[in-house]
Amino acid sequence: MKGETRSRPLWITFGPVVAAAADAAVATAPMSPAPWAASYVAVAALLGRLRTPLSVLLITWPGVFMGSSWLAGLIALYTVARLRSDRRLLVLCTLLVATGNFLPYPLSMGELAYRATDFSSIENAVGTPMAAAALGRAIALRSELAARLHELTEGRAREHRLLSEQVLAAERAQLAREMHDVVAHQVSLISLQAGALRTNTTDPATKDTANTIRTLAVRTLDELRHMVGVLRAAGGTSGELTPQPRLTDLPRLISESELDIDAEIDEQACTRCHETVERAAFRIVQEALTNVRKHAPGAKVQVRVRQENDELQVEIHNGPADPAAVPLQLPSGGHGLVGLSERVHLLGGFFTAGPRADGGFVVTATLPTDMPLITQPSTRG
Missing domain, CATH: 1.10.287 (Helix Hairpins)
Structure with a gap:
């Protein structure tokens, strides 16, 4: 590609030059000095094809026209296609080489008229330059794809x-x-x-x-x-080591959610619950509200938290999304509800989540409240 500085094997630099020189030697054996000179100037110019491909192509054109360095012209055209991605430039260069192949040397109107009506002459003049250009672009695209794949692999490794x-x-x-x-x-x-x-x-x-x-x-x-x-x-810049959220933090969570929520939270519920139960209830409501923002923006939400006997009941219902609302582009790993289900089951409770008939969604959890508490002893006396 343009601007490449990596070292190349010697055969890539000199192999095409040797092949073009052999082709020129065969083609110029019976020719006059002019075609002979044009052919070997073209061969010598190929040494600089990787630095100035367009100039080299122009230098090889007289030899293509005289028929003494046909292969050198194709190599130069291939190099242009390999190192330049401008389509208009590539079309012009292909037409230039095709014209050199098609025109007779020396110019003769009779020979030109014959070639213009001979399909094989036209096919040979146009087909080989097109093949060289197509091969150059194919190799270039393959190299670009390999480079991008390498960058993608490195990027994913870094990620x-x-x-x-x-x-x-x-x-x-x-x-x-x-x-x-x-x-x-x-x-x-x-x-x-x-x-x-x-x-x-x-x-x-x-x-x-x-x-x-x-x-x-x-x-x-x-x-x-x-x-x-x-x-x-x-651990880096994580949050402060503040206490984990409790049920008393639910009003703050609901007010900060910016959702249309009808909340019924029993203030007397879970007065003697273990903090793990309160934390699980808080996380259930938090995850459900997050999912509403992700998947049902603008929906009406109902939050119910109450205690029945020795069980804490948590229910979150939401209706269908408001078509006029703009969804939040939040990442979703699909593991939130699974993690909540595992958390509830570890506490000995029950957890369900699924769609409703009206297009909404419902999350319910039943948590036991009779886990043993650890109270601080009195220090009086």
């Missing part, structure tokens, strides 16, 4: 590496979050329990044991905070 790094960063950030929200919380409870035991007991041995437990817990918390800091640094 795969970036995606792997992003997944790893997300895993580290999630691990840091879990350690911050769960493990650190549990260790804090151990420390509080040990402090309460040390305060309330009168047995010296028990006091020493409780003091040791509390000291170890505090030291563990310090090391844990350091480890969380390391994971956060390795």
Whole structure:
């Protein structure tokens, strides 16, 4: 291609020159000095065909016209087609070589009239230049396709590496979050329990044991905070280690969704639910509203969250999309509802999702609320 700087094998540079020289030697054996000189000038010019293909083609044309360097002209035309993509230029160059093949040397009106009525002469004059030009473009397109395929492969490899790094960063950030929200919380409870035991007991041995437990817990918390800091640094620019969302965050989620939502959320529901249940309920509503924005823009939505006996009922209904609404071009991996179903089933609940007869969609989940709670001990006294 134009601007190529890669080194080429010697046979690519000199092979066509040798072939053209052999053709010229055979063609010019019985000829006069003019065709002989034109043929070998054309052969010598082929050495520079990769740098200045158009100039070389023009230099080879006299030899094509005189019939002494036919192959050199075709090689020059092939090189132009290989290195230049301008169609009009390629047509002109093909016509130029075809004209040189067709005209008799020396010019004779009788011979010209004969060739004009001889189909084989026209076919030979036009067909071989067209074949050379077509071959050059085919090789050029093949090279371009190979280069683009190589770039695409490298681009996908880079994307795969970036995606792997992003997944790893997300895993580290999630691990840091879990350690911050769960493990650190549990260790804090151990420390509080040990402090309460040390305060309330009168047995010296028990006091020493409780003091040791509390000291170890505090030291563990310090090391844990350091480890969380390391994971956060390795996890990139993830969000702050804020607590995970609860049911009390649903009104904020609904207000920020910018959807037409009719919400009925029982404020007394799940007052003693485990945070995992509340988090799952929040994620279900969040994913359902996200899907409405993706697949049913402008649709009316109903959100119901209520508690029945020992079960938390979550229902999200939406109608068909508003034809006048502009859909959001959001990416969709197709794994959101699957992940929610797995989350609900791990909690021992039930999950359904599917289309409605009116063209809308419904998501329902039933979550158990009787999971054991861990409460902080009293530190009075």
